Amino acid sequence: MPKVVDVELRRAELAHAAARLIARSGIEAATMREVAAEAGLTTGALTHYFADKHELLLTTFQASLARRRSQRPPAAGTPPEALLLASLEGALPVDDDRWMHWMVTIACCSQAAGDPELADAQSQAYAEFAGYIGDLARACGLAQRSDAAEVAATLIAVADGIAVQALFHPGGWPAERQRAVLHSMLATLGLTVTARQ
Amino acid sequence: MPKVVDVELRRAELAHAAARLIARSGIEAATMREVAAEAGLTTGALTHYFADKHELLLTTFQASLARRRSQRPPAAGTPPEALLLASLEGALPVDDDRWMHWMVTIACCSQAAGDPELADAQSQAYAEFAGYIGDLARACGLAQRSDAAEVAATLIAVADGIAVQALFHPGGWPAERQRAVLHSMLATLGLTVTARQ
Amino acid sequence: MPKVVDVELRRAELAHAAARLIARSGIEAATMREVAAEAGLTTGALTHYFADKHELLLTTFQASLARRRSQRPPAAGTPPEALLLASLEGALPVDDDRWMHWMVTIACCSQAAGDPELADAQSQAYAEFAGYIGDLARACGLAQRSDAAEVAATLIAVADGIAVQALFHPGGWPAERQRAVLHSMLATLGLTVTARQ
Amino acid sequence: MPKVVDVELRRAELAHAAARLIARSGIEAATMREVAAEAGLTTGALTHYFADKHELLLTTFQASLARRRSQRPPAAGTPPEALLLASLEGALPVDDDRWMHWMVTIACCSQAAGDPELADAQSQAYAEFAGYIGDLARACGLAQRSDAAEVAATLIAVADGIAVQALFHPGGWPAERQRAVLHSMLATLGLTVTARQ
DNA sequence: TATGAATGAGCATTCATTCAT
DNA sequence: AATGAATGAATGCTCATTCAT
Numbered sequence: 025m026p027k028v029v030d031v032e033l034r035r036a037e038l039a040h041a042a043a044r045l046i047a048r049s050g051i052e053a054a055t056m057r058e059v060a061a062e063a064g065l066t067t068g069a070l071t072h073y074f075a076d077k078h079e080l081l082l083t084t085f086q087a088s089l090a091r092r093r094s095q096r097p098p099a100a101g102t103p104p105e106a107l108l109l110a111s112l113e114g115a116l117p118v119d120d121d122r123w124m125h126w127m128v129t130i131a132c133c134s135q136a137a138g139d140p141e142l143a144d145a146q147s148q149a150y151a152e153f154a155g156y157i158g159d160l161a162r163a164c165g166l167a168q169r170s171d172a173a174e175v176a177a178t179l180i181a182v183a184d185g186i187a188v189q190a191l192f193h194p195g196g197w198p199a200e201r202q203r204a205v206l207h208s209m210l211a212t213l214g215l216t217v218t219a220r221q
Numbered sequence: 222m223p224k225v226v227d228v229e230l231r232r233a234e235l236a237h238a239a240a241r242l243i244a245r246s247g248i249e250a251a252t253m254r255e256v257a258a259e260a261g262l263t264t265g266a267l268t269h270y271f272a273d274k275h276e277l278l279l280t281t282f283q284a285s286l287a288r289r290r291s292q293r294p295p296a297a298g299t300p301p302e303a304l305l306l307a308s309l310e311g312a313l314p315v316d317d318d319r320w321m322h323w324m325v326t327i328a329c330c331s332q333a334a335g336d337p338e339l340a341d342a343q344s345q346a347y348a349e350f351a352g353y354i355g356d357l358a359r360a361c362g363l364a365q366r367s368d369a370a371e372v373a374a375t376l377i378a379v380a381d382g383i384a385v386q387a388l389f390h391p392g393g394w395p396a397e398r399q400r401a402v403l404h405s406m407l408a409t410l411g412l413t414v415t416a417r418q
Numbered sequence: 419m420p421k422v423v424d425v426e427l428r429r430a431e432l433a434h435a436a437a438r439l440i441a442r443s444g445i446e447a448a449t450m451r452e453v454a455a456e457a458g459l460t461t462g463a464l465t466h467y468f469a470d471k472h473e474l475l476l477t478t479f480q481a482s483l484a485r486r487r488s489q490r491p492p493a494a495g496t497p498p499e500a501l502l503l504a505s506l507e508g509a510l511p512v513d514d515d516r517w518m519h520w521m522v523t524i525a526c527c528s529q530a531a532g533d534p535e536l537a538d539a540q541s542q543a544y545a546e547f548a549g550y551i552g553d554l555a556r557a558c559g560l561a562q563r564s565d566a567a568e569v570a571a572t573l574i575a576v577a578d579g580i581a582v583q584a585l586f587h588p589g590g591w592p593a594e595r596q597r598a599v600l601h602s603m604l605a606t607l608g609l610t611v612t613a614r615q
Numbered sequence: 616m617p618k619v620v621d622v623e624l625r626r627a628e629l630a631h632a633a634a635r636l637i638a639r640s641g642i643e644a645a646t647m648r649e650v651a652a653e654a655g656l657t658t659g660a661l662t663h664y665f666a667d668k669h670e671l672l673l674t675t676f677q678a679s680l681a682r683r684r685s686q687r688p689p690a691a692g693t694p695p696e697a698l699l700l701a702s703l704e705g706a707l708p709v710d711d712d713r714w715m716h717w718m719v720t721i722a723c724c725s726q727a728a729g730d731p732e733l734a735d736a737q738s739q740a741y742a743e744f745a746g747y748i749g750d751l752a753r754a755c756g757l758a759q760r761s762d763a764a765e766v767a768a769t770l771i772a773v774a775d776g777i778a779v780q781a782l783f784h785p786g787g788w789p790a791e792r793q794r795a796v797l798h799s800m801l802a803t804l805g806l807t808v809t810a811r812q
Numbered sequence: 813t814a815t816g817a818a819t820g821a822g823c824a825t826t827c828a829t830t831c832a833t
Numbered sequence: 834a835a836t837g838a839a840t841g842a843a844t845g846c847t848c849a850t851t852c853a854t
Contacts, residue, residue: 029817049335051248056845067846069818077845127334133388134328138247143391150390177402181382188381189374191330193347194340205374212409231834253828264828265836274828444729445642450849461849462815471849521728527782528722532640537785544784571796575776582775583768585724587741588734599768606803620838647824658825660839668824 035073038063039087042080047127051135056080081132082141088128089149091121096156104163105215108179111157112206115183117190118199126191154180166214182209232270235260236284239277244324248332253277279338282329285322286346293353301360302412305376308354309403312380314387315396323388351377363411379406429467432457433481436474441521445529450474476535479526482519483543490550498557499609502573505551506600509577511584512593520585548574560608576603626664626674629654633675638718642726647671672723673732679719680740682712687747695754696806699770702748703797706774708781709790717782745771757805773800 041063045054056077060070074080097110117123129146136143158176161167167175186205190197238260242251253274257267271277294307314320326343333340355373358364364372383402387394435457439448450471454464468474491504511517523540530537552570555561561569580599584591632654636645647668651661665671688701708714720737727734749767752758758766777796781788 034817046331047334050332052332053335055843057843066819068820068848071846072817127331129389130327131331134243134324134331135247135249137243137245137324138250146389147391147393150386174402174405177383177386178406181386181402181406182378183382184385185378185380185382186374188385189347189378192326192343194344196344205371205378208371209375209378252826254826263836265831266834268829269834440725440728442728444726446726447729449847451847460815462852463813465850466814521725523783524721525725528637528718528725529641529643531638531718532644541784541787544780568796568799571777571780572800575773575780575796575800577776578779579772579774579776580768582779583741583772586720587738590738599765599772602765603769603772625838646822648822657840659827659841662825663838 031073035083036087038065038070038073038080039084042084043088043124043128046084046131047124051131054081078139078141081135082145085128085132085142085145088125089145092125093152104160108157108160108164108166108215109210111160112179112183112210113203115180115187116199116202116206117187118202123191126187130191164215178213179210182206182213228270232280233284235262235267235270235277236281239281240285240321240325243281243328244321248328251278275336275338278329278332279342282325282339282342285325286342289319289322290349301357305354305357305361305363305412306407308357309376309380309407310400312377312384313396313399313403314384315399320388323384327388361412375410376407379403379410425467429477430481432459432464432467432474433478436478437482437518437522440478440525441518445525448475472533472535475526475529476539479522479536479539482522483539486516486519487546498554502551502554502558502560502609503604505554506573506577506604507597509574509581510593510596510600511581512596517585520581524585558609572607573604576600576607622664627678629656629661629664629671630675630678633671634679634715634719637675637722638715642722645672669730669732672726673736676719676723676733676736679716680736683716684743695751699748699751699755699757699806700801702751703770703774703801704794706771706778707790707793707797708778709793714782717778721782755806769804770801773797773804 038059042054042059045058045062056067056070059080060067063070070080074083092114095114097107099107102110114122117126132142132146136146154173154176157179158167158172161175161179162169162172166179183206186197186202190202235256239251239256242255242259253264253267256277257264260267267277271280289311292311294304296304311319314323329339329343333343351370351373354376355364355369358372358376359366359369363376380403383394383399387399432453436448436453439452439456450461450464453474454461457464464474468477486508489508491501493501508516511520526536526540530540548567548570551573552561552566555569555573556563556566560573577600580591580596584596629650633645633650636649636653647658647661650671651658654661661671665674683705686705688698690698705713708717723733723737727737745764745767748770749758749763752766752770753760753763757770774797777788777793781793
């Protein structure tokens with residue numbers, strides 16, 4: 025009987041190592057060797073878990089997306105206004121984890137130009153998020169069935185726009201500033217924001 | 222007498238070739254060989270105009286930024302509302318040229334993690350744009366001296382947020398939708414939009 | 419009590435798997451992984467039966483040679499002319515099994531340049547076969563003690579020469595053509611060929 | 616103007632280096648690095664002249680074939696008997712050059728199982744040689760139009776059979792023995808051999 | 813006995829870069 | 834100014850091999 029290893033766990037560890045590297049030093053630094061070393065393994069082990077680099081990158085992106093999704097607050101028992109606010113705040117790069125997710129996303133967006141599979145993953149993740157936000161907007165009374173998509177697009181635009189500026193101007197956007205601009209925009213759009221966390 | 226070549230023109234051509242490749246196939250495709258070939262030259266010629274790849278990428282980014290700046294409408298004789306609107310619309314990837322600029326920007330952002338010079342170029346460009354938008358917001362009466370920075374940040378967030386969604390979901394954001402969402406947001410924020418182009 | 423496995427049988431199965439791979443896809447395809455998989459096992463099991471790849475290849479070659487030897491007709495009660503003919507025909511790649519043996523032989527010959535052990539195995543097998551054919555030639559009256567080696571060399575040359583052409587020009591040498599050329603040559607050399615199998 | 620290099624000459628040099636390596640140490644030793652080093656260059660230069668290893672191997676084989684063909688004596692003014700004899704002797708591995716050609720041929724035959732292009736090159740070369748020998752056999756009166764193919768096959772079989780034995784039993788087949796067996800066979804087949812070189 | 817995780821050297825190939833011309 | 838030959842380091846990947854289980 026061989027050494028028992030949780031294959032999915034190992035893949036997750038390796039994908040996370042890749043994400044750290046991408047966030048820290050850019051996508052060009054995320055070579056097979058470096059990713060393996062970051063995870064404390066060797067190249068041979070890496071290719072044991074991922075057929076090739078493309079699969080590693082795709083998995084890294086999908087794992088990062090899944091991680092973000094899993095951190096949404098539980099729907100049951102939370103008022104939709106709080107859910108919506110938390111979801112949009114969740115899109116801001118206010119801590120290392122969220123910053124890392126944005127760096128992975130940006131890197132994959134740049135890569136997606138020559139990689140349909142990556143482009144698909146991105147499109148689908150976006151559609152899912154837009155649908156989720158649209159549902160919440162309706163629950164909050166911010167949108168009707170007919171304009172949910174545009175309202176969601178607007179809300180997401182606000183959060184993503186702040187995120188992009190934070191990414192483009194590191195140091196200029198501490199967490200508080202990000203949240204303040206988001207809250208003021210949401211207030212303008214009619215979402216009453218009560219004090220939080 | 223040696224062949225007279227406009228050095229700056231050649232550099233611009235090469236930088237533009239690099240930008241096309243980045244937009245078309247991602248940053249990994251923009252190798253020295255490919256960039257040279259895209260411009261109809263050979264590697265040797267490329268290194269004649271750029272000391273190394275880093276300089277090529279930096280120049281490509283700065284050229285793309287300068288190109289965007291140069292397309293702002295002339296300040297003299299244009300009402301500030303129109304200038305502001307045009308500037309924000311100019312940030313949307315509504316045509317091939319603007320799309321290319323965004324792809325270059327995204328690629329450089331991803332690269333900037335490991336490249337301070339690129340990060341600087343990005344920061345400075347953003348600061349300049351934010352200042353320009355802040356001034357216009359004050360001219361329009363949308364902001365006071367005291368809150369110009371936050372108002373500018375909000376306005377840019379709206380435009381960039383739409384841009385990011387368009388980039389992440391190619392095909393889902395035709396030019397008209399981008400403009401419509403932008404205009405509706407600006408109206409909410411108090412900028413009266415008159416019919417245009 | 420551990421599972422009882424016939425070690426020699428397993429080695430033979432693995433060597434045969436290696437031979438199949440070599441014949442089917444060339445020697446480069448016969449990696450440890452592929453050989454193990456072809457035999458329905460894993461690499462770990464393969465290295466259990468063979469110290470290293472070199473031993474596997476050597477065993478594969480020797481097993482293929484032994485297999486060919488074991489298919490010589492029984493000497494007792496068979497006229498030497500029939501024995502000689504059958505032995506020479508046995509060298510022709512007229513069926514899958516013999517084709518496989520030739521492919522293994524060729525692969526090992528190519529490999530033997532850098533592998534003295536392989537070269538030895540080849541030399542010895544050849545010497546044994548030449549001796550056997552020489553003895554039969556004398557029994558048939560085709561050779562004296564003094565010229566048995568040269569007569570044997572001549573006879574083997576004919577068979578091997580046909581074999582090589584068949585290998586080099588797959589499709590152009592159906593079994594019948596191989597046998598016909600061999601028989602006509604043997605007739606010229608004085609061996610009367612009677613109808614057979 | 617760049618350094619002027621005769622591209623075809625360089626390719627020939629590299630292919631010859633590959634052939635030397637294959638003959639000396641087997642095909643596994645003919646890695647890109649080793650071939651480049653054997654030719655006094657580096658890997659990068661090798662890939663400058665050959666797109667990939669497959670092209671290098673194919674070229675090496677074809678160059679070896681062409682080299683053999685180019686060493687046939689001039690047809691004009693030579694009696695067909697001498698031409699035929701020289702051609703068949705040319706197939707024997709009696710010197711380093713011919714030995715090398717045989718090793719390359721054997722290696723490619725082994726490789727051809729998984730490489731149609733290599734198999735094609737082999738087939739065509741064989742067909743050409745068989746046709747050439749058939750024509751000479753008719754010119755010598757050894758064959759009619761109807762049986763030229765079979766006579767050629769027989770003649771080639773004799774030479775190739777000797778060659779294979781020489782390859783399989785290095786040291787046991789000095790040039791004189793190879794020629795002696797060939798001549799005796801040809802005499803049996805009706806070709807009068809006059810004294811030669 | 814057999815597995816498969818892990819290693820690390822080695823592979824073909826690509827790349828930015830240099831330089832004689 | 835421009836070429837393209839050549840370099841050598843680095844890349845993604847494969848391989849034989851080892852070993853705890």
